[in-house]
Amino acid sequence: MTERANNQLFDAYFTARDMREVFCDQGRVQAMLDFEAALARAEARVGLIPQTAVAPIEAACQAGLYDFAALGEAIATAGNSAIPLVKALGKQIADNHAEAERYVHLGATSQDVMDSGLVLQLRKALELIESDLAQLAAILAAQAKRYAATPLAGRTWLQHATPVTLGMKIAGWLGAVTRSRQRLQELKPRLLVLQFGGASGTLAALGDQALSIAQALAEELRLALPEQPWHTQRDRLVEFGAVLGLIAGSLGKLGRDISLLMQTEAGEVFEPAAPGKGGSSTMPHKRNPVGAAVLIGAATRVPGLLSTLFSAMPQEHERSLGLWHAEWETLPEICCLVSGSLKQALLVAEGLEVDAERMARNLDLTQGLVLAEAVSIVLAQKVGRDAAHHLLEQCCKRAVAEHRHLRAVLGDEPQVTAQLSDAELDRLLDPAHYLGQAQAWVERALAEHFAWTA
Numbered sequence: 001m002t003e004r005a006n007n008q009l010f011d012a013y014f015t016a017r018d019m020r021e022v023f024c025d026q027g028r029v030q031a032m033l034d035f036e037a038a039l040a041r042a043e044a045r046v047g048l049i050p051q052t053a054v055a056p057i058e059a060a061c062q063a064g065l066y067d068f069a070a071l072g073e074a075i076a077t078a079g080n081s082a083i084p085l086v087k088a089l090g091k092q093i094a095d096n097h098a099e100a101e102r103y104v105h106l107g108a109t110s111q112d113v114m115d116s117g118l119v120l121q122l123r124k125a126l127e128l129i130e131s132d133l134a135q136l137a138a139i140l141a142a143q144a145k146r147y148a149a150t151p152l153a154g155r156t157w158l159q160h161a162t163p164v165t166l167g168m169k170i171a172g173w174l175g176a177v178t179r180s181r182q183r184l185q186e187l188k189p190r191l192l193v194l195q196f197g198g199a200s201g202t203l204a205a206l207g208d209q210a211l212s213i214a215q216a217l218a219e220e221l222r223l224a225l226p227e228q229p230w231h232t233q234r235d236r237l238v239e240f241g242a243v244l245g246l247i248a249g250s251l252g253k254l255g256r257d258i259s260l261l262m263q264t265e266a267g268e269v270f271e272p273a274a275p276g277k278g279g280s281s282t283m284p285h286k287r288n289p290v291g292a293a294v295l296i297g298a299a300t301r302v303p304g305l306l307s308t309l310f311s312a313m314p315q316e317h318e319r320s321l322g323l324w325h326a327e328w329e330t331l332p333e334i335c336c337l338v339s340g341s342l343k344q345a346l347l348v349a350e351g352l353e354v355d356a357e358r359m360a361r362n363l364d365l366t367q368g369l370v371l372a373e374a375v376s377i378v379l380a381q382k383v384g385r386d387a388a389h390h391l392l393e394q395c396c397k398r399a400v401a402e403h404r405h406l407r408a409v410l411g412d413e414p415q416v417t418a419q420l421s422d423a424e425l426d427r428l429l430d431p432a433h434y435l436g437q438a439q440a441w442v443e444r445a446l447a448e449h450f451a452w453t454a
Helices: 003-014 017-023 025-045 051-060 068-078 082-094 110-146 166-191 204-221 235-262 290-311 323-327 330-350 356-363 369-383 385-402 406-411 422-428 438-453
Strands: 151-156 159-165
Touching (some): 025 068, 025 204, 110 166, 110 235, 151 356, 166 235, 166 438, 235 290, 290 330, 323 330, 385 406
16 A cells, blocks of 8 residues: 555545645656756757757656656665656666667756756645635635624623624635735745756856756746755745745634634534534534634644744755755645645635524623623713723623623613613614624725735
């Protein structure tokens, strides 16, 4: 049984299939071979190698021609994946076209192959992530608009605070997604660049044709040519990892909110139901937030992986020992975790189940106490801030002690009724009339989303 098969037990839960395909052995090897084929085309374009060598090299640059298990065994001795792959590539070409074999990998070094191959993989990963983020943003925008005026208890320090709206909460999730989309767009010019420096970054082996070949190679791979090779300057990769960390954290926030709202004691918002989803092995009644668990799990795991990328930044001189190696599986794993989190977020957001009646009942659990601020602010205009605050504080204590609704206690308090009518008190104790700028925040988040989408 292959290692890939062993990994499949949890892959469907934590990783999107299309992202795993980008970073599976086939994806890794093909990306490196794409570099080698492009290098041959570029060198032929500037006249360094004969045009007749290109077709045999390209024909051999197909990942399906190579034994991944044998490559894996060879990597343990070689120290990286490019050395045995280039050797196998040369043998493959020599078996069919001995003349072309001498032009394989000309002027490049192993890290050029691996890093540029990685960038090609990251471009595909970026496309997948951007697509899912765009879909998620559209769904959240629709949900925020739908529930823009639906009141629910705001919660601070996990306790009931003043009312908010569900749309405002969703708009908060949307805003974070929009900012992540902006960050990804901004980093593309820095991330999607060629790595090509040869042995020590000087491309000395290619002489005066070096820059022409580098430019041609970048064009062949549809990558930008950076100001210089970046063998031990890893900020580009770490920046991408950091933005993915922000995405994971923002999705984790979404998952945390959903899971808390799904708690039995709240029961206000739920993940979509499906046969066999969220059940318990022993308790038939359970409806567990299994999607939110992936979002929270990824948000928990990614920071540790990201710390590895940051720790690997101070690489030695022109080629690193060990620190570069620490990156190989780390950034791909971050991509995979974020992809799985996004897929679950899409499912959760699209099928969100909302119990507005339960929200209304929960808002009244404290029997009006969450609206004490509303009364205090209006009363302060009439009797002064300190006096109003002290009076409301005493009324709240009385309501708790006597197990009465705050409205009833306020109606019995002469100092209050002398200033506020019954109609005013009824309005002040209605959550729908104390939502502040909640709907305005929704509109602003939607405007930002649509401006970016356009």
